[in-house]
Amino acid sequence: MIRLVAVAVSMLTMILVLAPLQLACIAFRWRLQQVIPHIFHTVLCAVIGIRIHEVGTRSKTAPLLILSNHASWLDILVIGARTPVVFVAKSEVAEWPLFGWLAKMQRTIFVERERRQTTGATAREIGDRMVSGDAVVLFAEGTSSDGIRVLPFRSALVGSVHHALGESTHHDKVMVQPMSIAYVGFGGLPVGRALNQRVAWYGDVELVPHLIGILTSGAIDVTVTWGDAVAYDMTADRKAIARQAENAVRQMTTAALRAGPPKKAVQPAAEPVAEAAPAIA
Template identity: 50%
Template sequence: MRAWLVLVPVVLITLVGIPFQWASVKLKLPTRRIIPVLYHRVVLALVGVRVTVVGAPSPARPLLIVSNHVSWLDIPVLGSRLPLCFVAKSEVAGWPGVGLLARLQRTIFVDRTSRSATGKVAGEMAERMNGGDPVVLFAEGTSSDGNRVLPFRSALVGAARHSMGEDATIQPLAIAYVGQGGIPLGRPRRPRLAWYGDMDLAPHLLDVLRRGAVDVELHFGTPLPAGNRKAAALHAETAARTMLAGALTGRSG
């Protein structure tokens, strides 16, 4: 019952907000950055997600935020903090409903099966970042069970950095799901919030809505020094892994 009591108002708010955001994106109005932030905050409040931020997003521009990836929840959690754009696999664009919302968020889609796509996507990322929009790259290329950070892929990190120039800033981020229902999540229970592998979206979404009361931490790391793409990706991966471990063991900060 709780899942539907949450889902119905979320759907209604989404339907009301779509035309306003569509017009904002089409006309390139300042509200194209503001509406998604407000929308994600309302959604999180309805679902029952509490976000704690450790550190802060860098004020430097252009800015590439390089993060681990745990769940579809990562999108509203990050989107509720500041105006930004995401990089997603091209398949997302074709998902019913989700694809439309991703486009209205001004998501950049990448075809991972095409070797020639990297340069095009990097150019789009640079265009957004040079226009003042931070871009979030889930550098693992997939989502995990929330207990670990998978190896970061260096191709898009390096290509985006090259397209942005030497003045670009790369900031590592760790997303940590630490509690539910006021109880700390241990290693066995944390994957319940993670959406990964071959999980179907709808059942997982309804289960999260039914349970609610999620506590998540965003740990923003120190911006990275200049370096080649492999060094930058490895540095970001190491920082994210360290921050995640600290968050999950309560030893951060």
């Protein structure tokens, strides 16, 4: 319960301090609007006790589309704590109390998954964001999974690659980088199928009880793995892009789960100090 109170107080304090600044940044289109959510997520991960182990690095080349698996609402905090990004989320999230408002403050792109006729408009918005300098994260499975398996990647919104190139006069290629999130430790124990149910948020699991369970538990170890970024031009097939990224994410997730939590480095024992021989009078 103490951890829950600490998280709530920290979150409220950050909202009171950062929200007015973020609103101003959005209104005046200041670049700081990309950094403030990054600060928010970094502090929140530290307070919750999320320990992030990063393998590889994010591409610094723009425009950039990041294709990731999706296991939990924690993914937003983890990714946001590692790098400034913009997320793509289902439109229902915008209506959630508090979390919907926070998503809007993070400049989330909302997609109406049930209305296929809006896919083109969403892909164009993603393309516009990438061209303007935002790194966009797309949870390409289209939903969250149990965190152990990777579901087939959907390719519809990967078409944003073509929209970005069509709107840009300065770029002839878009970088697409696969990224894996694997929760490998919970409360100091390796995550197996039993403990995985405590971390992954999918199916019919209710958000609030799951959130409280996370916030009142021990530390969480997560491995974020960046795959090789690939440059694609207008001739690239979106289904091929999604398939290649899916294979890479599946391999990286499997490797991270097998490796488990990062091993703590063992400090070598100090060499014994020999006592000085007594002086002879």
